Amino acid sequence: MENIYKKMAESTAEANASHLSQFDPARHISPAVAHELNNIIAIIRGYADRLLFKHAENPALEPQLKLISDAAKRAAIIIHDAMPKNPAPKAQPNPPAPQQPIA
Numbered sequence: 001m002e003n004i005y006k007k008m009a010e011s012t013a014e015a016n017a018s019h020l021s022q023f024d025p026a027r028h029i030s031p032a033v034a035h036e037l038n039n040i041i042a043i044i045r046g047y048a049d050r051l052l053f054k055h056a057e058n059p060a061l062e063p064q065l066k067l068i069s070d071a072a073k074r075a076a077i078i079i080h081d082a083m084p085k086n087p088a089p090k091a092q093p094n095p096p097a098p099q100q101p102i103a
Contacts (some may be wrong), residue, residue, distance in 0.1 A: 008058045028082055028084040029079070029082045029083065030084060031083065031084075032084065034079050034080075034083050037075075037079050038076065038079060041072050041076050041079070043073050044068065045068075045069055045072035045073065045076075048068040048069040048072065049064050049069055051065050052065040052066060052069060
């Protein structure tokens, strides 16, 4: 059964490598979306790592949990790469226009 998970991990890694080579850096995600995705990934990775530590000797669970943890690591890298490197400065509000005197 472990062999199946190794094949899954290898095919997932190959698919991710091809997606990363096609990644368009001009398409970015907003910092707020990246923050929320990172929160979700941290929870998934944390639980997978915790279960991996708890069940490290279980040959049935170890490959599955490692696959989940590795996928979360790759997702965090992709999100980091999708963040804009130099975010645009926040727009300053325009000062009020001077009023014309009424004649």
